Amino acid sequence: MSSILVVLSVQDGRIKRSSLEGLTRAVSIARAKNLDVSAAILHSDALSLVKEAAQYGATRAYCVSNPIFNSHLNAPLISGLSSVIEFVKPRLVVVASTESIKDVLGALAIRTQAAVLSDVATFDIVDNAVVCERPIMAAKMMAATQSSEPLVIVSVRSGSYEAVKLSAEPAEMDVLSVPFEFDSSTLSATLREIVKSSGEAVDLSEAKIVVAAGRGVKDAAGKALIDELASITGAAIGASRAVVESGLFPATAQIGQTGKVVSPELYFAVGISGAIQHVAGMSNSKIIVAINKDADAPIFEVATYGLVGDCFKILPILNAELKKILS
Ligand SMILES: Cc1cc2nc3c(=O)[nH]c(=O)nc-3n(C[C@H](O)[C@H](O)[C@H](O)COP(=O)(O)OP(=O)(O)OC[C@H]3O[C@@H](n4cnc5c(N)ncnc54)[C@H](O)[C@@H]3O)c2cc1C
Structure with missing residues (x-):
């Protein structure tokens, strides 16, 4: 078992929280087993993100600096990630289970001859195997999976681990540029525009606080x-x-x-019954506040705090009080 490579996904010039969670877990495994943890950063300005990777415990960064990575395109991402993996030859590759990664994971596995354990909630290295747990049946059960293939890629669900910054000042780190060439004239698809949905001021899958509405919210x-x-x-x-x-x-x-799938620190479930298909996407939230007029609603089984009552009466009071505290 030689090294762990953590791929750091970047959005709006910042490393995604879900990637830092995977990095934190990789660092803790590596410390216990005396392994190296490297970061792979594919971005137009990859070097600017190296410091943050070091603060979270990576000891080496492999950078592929190319403007083609500023927007998501499958072909260059597969090619860039394959180049880094072939260059580094890690035992384990850790990626955050983002929409972009889900899009390329199959092709990446074929290209690098890797075994993939996807969408896992836990991962570890035990003896010579990569061992994971993965939620199944709408997260009602966990399946234990493992692989002893020479190269394993795990994609980790957001919120599975806490991202822990180890030092304000980054430790010393080796930074290597990985050779990468991509002929953009071969692209069969281009990304012209990302249209954010109206009102999506905060990215749902990376949000620290989520306010979620169900049928009990009723109308405008x-x-x-x-x-x-x-x-x-x-x-x-x-x-x-x-x-x-x-x-x-x-x-x-x-x-x-x-x-x-969301994993905020605080999740408000307003007028949501708590069907298993809904809970599958939010049960990793740290604190869950449920507001429901039915005291027997299943959402209260997963809630940290429950408010039984009409949301049309509770929300005006809650909003007014929070406004006083937070403004
Ligand atoms: C294959 C499959 C996939 C699915 N995927 C998803 C999914 O991804 N996400 C998802 O959410 N669902 C999914 N569903 C649907 C899911 O089963 C539920 O039907 C859905 O989550 C119910 O939404 P709800 O809780 O808003 O509505 P309801 O089940 O109708 O619950 C409304 C709740 O609001 C409460 N309420 C009513 N009025 C008030 C009030 N004034 N104040 C406070 N509380 C009030 C009620 O007591 C009730 O508990 C899926 C279903 C299937 C079969």
Whole structure:
């Protein structure tokens, strides 16, 4: 077992929190087993992100600096990641289970002849095997999976580990540039524009606070209360499938088995019953506050704090009190 390579996904010029979570876990495994942890950064200005990788415990960075990585395109990403993996020859590659990575993971596995353990909630190295747990059946159960192949890639669900900065001042770090050439005239697809859904001020999958609405929110007046709570707390807005299907919230806000997986520090579930398909997407949240008029609603089984009552009565009071505290 030689080294662990953690791929750091970048969004809006910053390393994604989910990548730093994977890096923190890799560092803790490496320390226990005396291994190296390197970071792979593919970005137009990869060198500017090296310091942050060092603060989170990476001892070496492999940088591929190329403007082609500023927006997501499968072909260059597969090619760039394959180049780094072939250059580094790690035993284990750790990636965050983001939408971009999900898009390329199969091709990357074929290109590098790697075994893939995808969407895992835990990972470790035991003897010569990479051992993981993966939620199945809408996160009702965990499946234990492992691989002893010479190269294993694990994609890690956001919120599975806490990202821990080890030092304000980065430790010394080796920085290597990986040779990479990509002929953009071979691209069969180009990305012309990323259209953010209206109201998506905060990225749902990376948000620290999420305010999620369900059928109990009912109508535009209920939605206005949700918008107000999100604006006061700086939260991203999520939704159950019921209110996405009714058209009250956009499909991009759906959380759950067939929506996004979120892992904020604070999750407000307002008028959401807590069906397993919804809980599958938010059960990794650190603190869950549920507001529901039915005291027997299943959401209270996963909630940290429960408020039993009508959200149309509770939210105006909660919003007013939070406004006093936070403004
Ligand atoms: C294959 C499959 C995939 C699915 N994927 C997803 C998914 O990704 N995400 C998802 O969310 N769902 C998903 N679903 C749907 C899921 O099963 C539920 O139907 C859905 O989550 C219910 O949404 P809800 O909780 O908003 O609505 P409901 O189940 O109708 O619950 C509404 C809740 O609001 C409460 N309420 C009503 N009025 C008020 C009030 N005034 N104040 C406070 N509380 C009130 C009620 O007591 C109730 O608990 C999926 C289903 C299937 C079959």
